[in-house]
Amino acid sequence: MRKFISVFVMYLMVIAAVSCSLTVGAQHLSVEHRVDSVLSLMTLDEKIGQMNQYSGFWEATGPITEEGDKLEQVRNGMLGSMLNVTGSGHTRQIQEMALQSRLRIPLLFGQDIIHGYRTIFPIPLAEAASWDLQAIEQSARIAATEASAAGVHWTFAPMVDISRDPRWGRVMEGAGEDPYLGSLIAAARVRGFQGKGLGNTDALMACGKHFAAYGAAIGGRDYNSVDMSLQQLNDVYLKPYKAAVDAGVATMMNSFNDINGIPATANQYILRDLLKGSWGFTGFVVSDWGSVGEMINHGYVTNEADAARAALTGGCDMDMESRCYIKNMKQLVLSGIISESLIDESVKLILRKKFEMGLFDDPFRFCSEEREKQQWDNPQNRAAARNIARKSIVLLKNENKLLPLSREVRTIAMIGPLVKAVGDNNGFWSYAWPDDSARIVTQWQGISNRAGKNVKMLYARGCGITEPDTSGFREAVVAAMNADVVIMSVGESANMSGEAKSRSNIHLPGVQEELVKAVCATGKPVVLLINAGRPLVFNNISGNSGAILYTWWLGTEAGNAIADVVFGDYNPSGKLPMTFPRTEGQIPVYYSYLNTGRPPKNENDLNYVSAYTDLPNSPEYPFGYGLSYSTFSISEPVPDKTVFSPGEEVHVRVIVTNTGETEGTETVQLYFRDKVGSLVRPVKQLAGFQQVLLKKAESRTLTFTLTDKDFSFFNDKLEFRSEPGEFELFAGNCSAIEKGVSIWLK
Numbered sequence: 005m006r007k008f009i010s011v012f013v014m015y016l017m018v019i020a021a022v023s024c025s026l027t028v029g030a031q032h033l034s035v036e037h038r039v040d041s042v043l044s045l046m047t048l049d050e051k052i053g054q055m056n057q058y059s060g061f062w063e064a065t066g067p068i069t070e071e072g073d074k075l076e077q078v079r080n081g082m083l084g085s086m087l088n089v090t091g092s093g094h095t096r097q098i099q100e101m102a103l104q105s106r107l108r109i110p111l112l113f114g115q116d117i118i119h120g121y122r123t124i125f126p127i128p129l130a131e132a133a134s135w136d137l138q139a140i141e142q143s144a145r146i147a148a149t150e151a152s153a154a155g156v157h158w159t160f161a162p163m164v165d166i167s168r169d170p171r172w173g174r175v176m177e178g179a180g181e182d183p184y185l186g187s188l189i190a191a192a193r194v195r196g197f198q199g200k201g202l203g204n205t206d207a208l209m210a211c212g213k214h215f216a217a218y219g220a221a222i223g224g225r226d227y228n229s230v231d232m233s234l235q236q237l238n239d240v241y242l243k244p245y246k247a248a249v250d251a252g253v254a255t256m257m258n259s260f261n262d263i264n265g266i267p268a269t270a271n272q273y274i275l276r277d278l279l280k281g282s283w284g285f286t287g288f289v290v291s292d293w294g295s296v297g298e299m300i301n302h303g304y305v306t307n308e309a310d311a312a313r314a315a316l317t318g319g320c321d322m323d324m325e326s327r328c329y330i331k332n333m334k335q336l337v338l339s340g341i342i343s344e345s346l347i348d349e350s351v352k353l354i355l356r357k358k359f360e361m362g363l364f365d366d367p368f369r370f371c372s373e374e375r376e377k378q379q380w381d382n383p384q385n386r387a388a389a390r391n392i393a394r395k396s397i398v399l400l401k402n403e404n405k406l407l408p409l410s411r412e413v414r415t416i417a418m419i420g421p422l423v424k425a426v427g428d429n430n431g432f433w434s435y436a437w438p439d440d441s442a443r444i445v446t447q448w449q450g451i452s453n454r455a456g457k458n459v460k461m462l463y464a465r466g467c468g469i470t471e472p473d474t475s476g477f478r479e480a481v482v483a484a485m486n487a488d489v490v491i492m493s494v495g496e497s498a499n500m501s502g503e504a505k506s507r508s509n510i511h512l513p514g515v516q517e518e519l520v521k522a523v524c525a526t527g528k529p530v531v532l533l534i535n536a537g538r539p540l541v542f543n544n545i546s547g548n549s550g551a552i553l554y555t556w557w558l559g560t561e562a563g564n565a566i567a568d569v570v571f572g573d574y575n576p577s578g579k580l581p582m583t584f585p586r587t588e589g590q591i592p593v594y595y596s597y598l599n600t601g602r603p604p605k606n607e608n609d610l611n612y613v614s615a616y617t618d619l620p621n622s623p624e625y626p627f628g629y630g631l632s633y634s635t636f637s638i639s640e641p642v643p644d645k646t647v648f649s650p651g652e653e654v655h656v657r658v659i660v661t662n663t664g665e666t667e668g669t670e671t672v673q674l675y676f677r678d679k680v681g682s683l684v685r686p687v688k689q690l691a692g693f694q695q696v697l698l699k700k701a702e703s704r705t706l707t708f709t710l711t712d713k714d715f716s717f718f719n720d721k722l723e724f725r726s727e728p729g730e731f732e733l734f735a736g737n738c739s740a741i742e743k744g745v746s747i748w749l750k
Contacts (some may be wrong), residue, residue: 014376025523038364039355043348045107048334051344051351053082054109055322057290060089060098079600081105082330084322084354085112085158085290095155096371103367110317110358110367114290117159117197117208118177118433119143119152123385123560124444126396127431127537128163128193128558132179132581134395135632135671135693137192142667144196145393146385147267148208153375157361160210160257162193162614164244165214168592171224173505176432176537176557180581180595181627183240184690189248194251202360204256204368208728209357212248214259214292216274217241218705224591226261226506234273237263238718242274246283255287258320260295267302268316270294275319288321289335297326308332313341321350381443386561393558394563398578399551399631406529406550408572409489416455417462417487419480419523420494420514421469422535424448431537431557432502443560447493447533462487466523469497470514477522484526488558491570492520492549493533498557501537510588511541535568539584543624554578575633577669577695579738584625589616593737595627596686628673628690628738636663636698638672639733641708641745648712649750650726657707658735662698669697674708675734675741681727682719712749 019247043051045089058074077083078101089098095113096505102111119125125143134140134614144162152157166186167175167597179189197210217237221228232241233528250503251266259268268274296315297308305311309332315323316333323329329391336342362369379385399407409416422428426444427436439667452461466480467473484490494516499505511517512534524530524545532549534540546552558565568574604613607620615621625702639659647656660672674692692708712726719725726749 017083030385035356035359038359039352042107042109042355043352046351048337048344048347050107050109051079051347052329052333053077053080054084054351054354055333055347056083057085057087057114057324058320059082059325060086060094065710067438069641074411076103078102078111079104081107081391083107083111084720085114087114087324089113089162089320090151090154090156092153092155092371092373092376096368099367099371099469102525103363103693109355110363111157111353112157112358112361112363113161114158115156116149116161116433117147117151117156118161118163120389121435122380122437123147123150123382123389124430124434124546125389126393126558127176127433127556128178129176129180129581130396130538130558131558132185132189132391135581135695136395137188137580139392139395139608140189141192141196142388144193146388147205148197148199150379150382150385152206152208152370152712153372153379155371156208156369157257158211159197159561159683160211160213161197162190162210162248163213164190164344165217165219166241166244166247167219168540168594168670169219169221170220170510170585170593171506171508171588172219172616173501173507173538174219174503175224175582176501176541179244181583182581182596182690183243185581185693186244190244190248191251194248196250198254202357203362204652205372205375208291209254209361209559210248211255211257211290212245212253213257213292215245215256215279215289216259216268217263218259218261221261224506225506230261230263234722235718236499238722242278249279249283249285253287256285256289258289258291258295260292260298262302262304267289267295267299267304269299269320270314272318272319280319286353288350288357289319290322291315291320291326294325294326295322296320296328309336312336316346316350321353329525330589336467360487370667371457374436376643390564390568391558393561393600394568394574394576396556396578397565397569397576398554398580399569399576400554400629401546401552402631402633403548403550404651405572405633406489407531407553409570413459413488415462415487416451416494417458417464417483417490418448418451419464419466419483420492420533421465421467422493422495423463423465428498428535428561429557429562431498432505434559445561445563447566450567451491451570452563454573456565456567466519467515469516471562472515474515474525477519478698480519481526484523484528486630487528490530493535494520495535495540496537498537502594508588510538511544517542517545519656520545521548528575531570539582541585541587541624543586546624571661572633575666575668577632577671579628579630579671580625581627582624583627586619586624589619590623593623596689598685622740626696626738626740628671629647629740630671630738632664632668632670633717634666634668634700636670636737637661637663638670638736640743641674643733643747644743647748650712651713654710656710656733656748658706658708659703660698660706660713665700667699669695671695672706673736675733676715676738677734677744678715678727679716679730681717681729683717685717688741690732690739
């Protein structure tokens with residue numbers, strides 16, 4: 005009889021779960037009723053299981069903590085999600101096991117889809133250099149389409165951490181140093197991943213990470229502490245996360261760091277007070293890999309049970325790989341330390357996303373072998389990757405118009421350890437497929453194919469990336485001597501930037517600088533390609549070469565994109581999303597610094613002012629910097645009023661003119677400075693930007709609309725407000741603009 009009643013109750017639950025009304029309001033109500041109906045049938049063990057996430061059996065992204073039979077736990081309903089399981093066949097197989105559980109609750113499959121799945125796009129920092137929000141959204145959209153066709157439901161992206169220290173390896177994963185630009189890019193990536201909305205089969209649940217302030221790790225050392233005022237936290241570092249929430253991000257991930265002594269995984273201020281409180285976030289929070297248990301190492305909790313208590317009460321809903329929840333949460337409830345209602349709260353958030361994704365209606369709706377084949381090598385996706393890659397390249401130097409290469413060039417020497425590199429072009433956080441050697445377009449292939457049969461190609465590796473061996477220098481010099489122009493490809497290897505890849509020395513590794521100097525000493529014109537996941541220090545060689553292209557890591561179509569720029573088929577338009585230091589001693593260096601009581605008058609002013617005695621204060625390249633094969637003039641900003649009141653709009657006109665000989669795209673940037681505030685304000689802040697494509701001699705008038713909200717900031721009471729006074733406006737093509745115009749807020 006009991007068995008019959010149980011089956012009947014299960015039947016009623018299924019009927020309730022799949023019922024759906026036609027109206028939007030009723031649909032929302034239906035989801036809540038369906039969540040409640042499932043929750044009411046769950047045992048405490050099953051609830052805790054939903055809060056548990058394990059890695060699969062393929063490549064992992066953290067220290068493996070193998071324990072017990074994972075598949076048996078899947079069959080028993082003791083798992084809510086798995087990561088590192090991809091492919092329609094694999095996900096279907098594991099999902100079938102999950103449906104053997106008592107309540108047949110489907111799994112969520114998560115994966116680090118950071119900058120592409122089958123088609124690899126530029127690393128996120130490179131995409132940020134495009135300043136092209138539409139292109140960035142398209143990149144995430146294609147990645148979601150490909151990954152969702154392979155059974156993935158959830159991506160652990162975008163990373164929206166503000167990063168001002170290039171020693172930190174994970175700068176490659178974000179959008180750079182500026183909260184305004186970073187917020188726009190965060191929203192664009194969320195829109196791209198989630199598409200038309202959760203439940204569509206080409207949508208991934210996005211995950212904003214790492215919450216919060218992970219990019220401010222002290223010394224640029226990964227996993228390190230973060231120590232800052234709450235005012236700075238709110239005014240700078242939290243803004244992109246808030247933008248992701250406003251864009252509808254489905255989930256958030258905790259960061260590894262502590263913030264002012266409290267680990268982010270258990271930080272009630274950021275998780276409950278802000279994220280789930282004043283921000284109104286309705287998704288769920290997942291820990292980073294093992295971060296719940298790692299609070300023991302922090303010295304914040306005594307054992308795993310204490311870690312589980314602190315994390316859940318802090319606001320972390322799902323435990324990734326630490327096993328603290330699955331092993332300890334039941335006893336915490338039975339002993340009265342944790343209320344079961346707190347567990348119910350987290351489980352409801354997780355179940356809601358599973359319903360919104362449509363997994364209760366069809367657990368296999370993302371396991372389509374036909375869709376997976378259609379997206380496997382989609383030529384349209386590759387074309388988009390090529391276009392986005394060339395938008396991401398930044399032209400840093402171009403003496404005597406060395407680029408684009410002249411049609412008169414008949415012999416090109418390509419020299420350097422990365423000329424024929426294959427997998428490195430994909431950068432960190434990318435998939436390595438068995439056929440990558442045939443799919444990834446190397447720089448040698450891209451340049452050679454574009455050069456054509458009438459151009460002779462010479463090659464010399466010269467040296468390795470990190471090795472001290474200089475025996476290949478002679479061959480490189482000979483190749484250079486026999487060429488009309490030299491293209492050198494140097495930089496980091498892909499695995500030198502990324503998670504756990506912090507570096508104290510961010511110069512070119514090995515003997516690459518010496519190689520560049522040796523080749524440049526031949527007197528031949530040299531085009532330098534710098535490949536990296538972070539801003540590097542290369543001021544020792546920047547004066548030697550005629551042209552410098554910062555090519556980052558550009559993905560599957562890297563070689564073709566670089567060739568497009570080198571030969572002038574595409575006019576470079578990238579702008580730096582991070583300030584490039586002259587040397588490590590300047591770090592952290594960023595454009596929106598606070599002024600001091602003793603600012604230097606100029607670079608040579610060292611008389612008891614805030615300056616270095618052995619180095620200029622200015623960076624090697626400022627935020628927003630990037631050249632074009634054309635030139636542009638940008639007028640001073642002209643506001644339509646010089647005095648305005650709160651709530652009023654100020655329309656600022658800027659005229660941009662192509663003064664060069666070729667069509668090109670310029671990114672016109674508008675900055676402001678709050679001259680006097682209740683708190684010291686930055687010397688400049690980005691307030692807007694617009695990209696415009698102009699023909700030779702063409703002019704365009706751009707209009708920026710500002711209100712008092714654009715000048716607002718978090719004061720010492722953490723109130724987001726504007727203050728009356730004078731504001732200076734600057735317009736130009738990078739942050740190093742000195743002359744502006746003033747407006748006043750009443």
